[in-house]
Amino acid sequence: MKDYLVLGGSAAGLAAAEAIRRKSKDAKIAIVSDEPGRPYNRPLLSFALGGTTPADQLFARPGQYYTSWGFDCLSGKRAEGLDPQKSHVVLDNGQKVDYDVLLVATGSSPAPLDIPGMNLEGVFYFHTKKDMNDVNACLKDTTQAVVIGGGLVGIRVADALQKRGVQVTVLIASPFPLSQIADEASAVMVADVLRARGVHLVTRASPVEIQGKNGSVAGMVLENGETIPCQLVVVGKGVVPNTRFLEGSGIQIRRGIRTSSQLRTNLPGVFAAGDVVETLDLAKGYPDLHALWPAAVEQGRIAGCNMSGETIAYHGTISCNAIRIGEFHMVSGGISNPPEGNGYQSIVCHSPKRRIYKKIVTKGDRIVGMIFVNDIASAGVIIRLIKQKRRLSSVDADLLAPRFNVGQISLVL
Structure with a gap:
């Protein structure tokens, strides 16, 4: 045995x-x-x-x-x-x-952050149940919080803190939030939703020091010299x-x-x-x-x-993420924001009035990435196409219609 x-x-x-x-x-x-x-x-x-x-x-x-x-x-x-x-x-x-x-x-x-003040009370990463309990316990004395990181963890924590009545500032190193899974257009929609809910976003931000008072967090100092008052800092940088x-x-x-x-x-x-x-x-x-x-x-x-002695292959996966902020939904998968050139093409359907955004990324005759905002019912079909590496004879704007042409897609499944 x-x-x-x-x-x-x-x-x-x-x-x-x-x-x-x-x-x-x-x-x-x-x-x-x-x-x-x-x-x-x-x-x-x-x-x-x-x-x-x-x-x-x-x-x-x-x-x-x-x-x-x-x-x-x-x-x-x-x-x-x-x-x-x-x-x-x-x-x-x-x-x-x-x-x-x-x-x-x-x-x-959590990816470590090495700046002065990380040892102060009120500074936390957000990765474990203990982290969640520690942040939760800190909220009774918190009116202002800074979240470092504009990825999924940072945005979700910011939304959670806002729901708890905390004034939240999110520091984002890149030009827009969710830069690893969103393109600029969909990220702007995310940012608009967060700001409408009272979350303050600071892009291209570099934190350099956490200020303390009596051993606890008192503020966050940025590279440009600005100081943001806060009693809680949550680090979520991947x-x-x-x-x-x-x-x-x-x-x-x-x-x-x-x-x-x-x-x-x-x-x-x-x-x-x-x-x-x-x-x-x-x-x-x-x-x-x-x-x-x-x-x-x-x-x-x-x-x-x-x-246990079997022989089973794991065939791989793709990056696939989803986020919900109130009534806002976004699903992203595969190569959603490819570099310019290299054979990538994007098919986009954007309806600002309906707050719908759909993007499919192709390379050759294959779908390799996608972003769906708010009308996400058919997102799973596209993710399946990406995973199965099915070759498509044609990809056109009909695939991005508000009611996705699942019948057309099913022809290649």
Whole structure:
């Protein structure tokens, strides 16, 4: 009987452990999770902060989950090293855990911000349930907040804080929000909605210092010398894969862990899944990082099956994100804002009066990206086309009509 060790107690790790258990009721499965308590849905944290999702609905699994599945959970522990020659992992408490088959699903951490004042009370990243609870506890003494980062995390946190009655300023390094998933036209629509709700956006902004008073946040200083008064700072500038503990192990890492289509690493008996791995981007045509919850679940399931002796390929995914702010909806997928030239073309339907914006990006006779704003009913069809890399004989404006020509699209499915 093999000893299975899963590093990571979130989407990919749990999906893998459950897949292994379904294949073997007697297998010994240990899960190392750096967060204590029950597993929860990380994408719902900002909704819980804003009050639209009750805190008890954050949990991804029922109580007594680990016991009921027969998992040995090493909770509140973190991997600090991997020795593939001795087939063991060293934890942060010095404990060595042996394995026959290992899954690295250690996820990601917030991209660090290194400016003076980060150690003041009232400064938080927003990545874990503890972060959400800490920010929530701080709100009783907060009237003004600064959010650093105009990506999905930053915008969602800003919207949540605004719902809680806080005056929010968002500092955005780029010329417009959501620059990684939106183009300028759709980003302007996002910005207009946020401003209408009372959120202050500062673009091309560079924070240089967090000012304090009596050990707590008092203000944010920008590169241009402006100081924004605040009692709370939330940093949301993207994530980086948790791979530092793998240094010296010999595992191949580029931006993330490199894997085969079966999610095997170059080390015998070692697999990887989730935010920590590079997998094929079906729109770009090369491996990339995909910090996406659904992708992590699918990768974890496939990795778990392969750890149990099956041979299942993971075919890849695309970047796919959605955001809702009140009645405003946006879905973005694939190469949504391509560089000029290189064979990319865009088909756009924009109705400012109806607040509808649709864009499809093509390269050759393939759809490789999309942005839908407000009329998003057919977004899933386009995402499916991108993932399947179907070749289209023609792409015209009919595809962008307010009621998307699903019949025309279905001809190529």
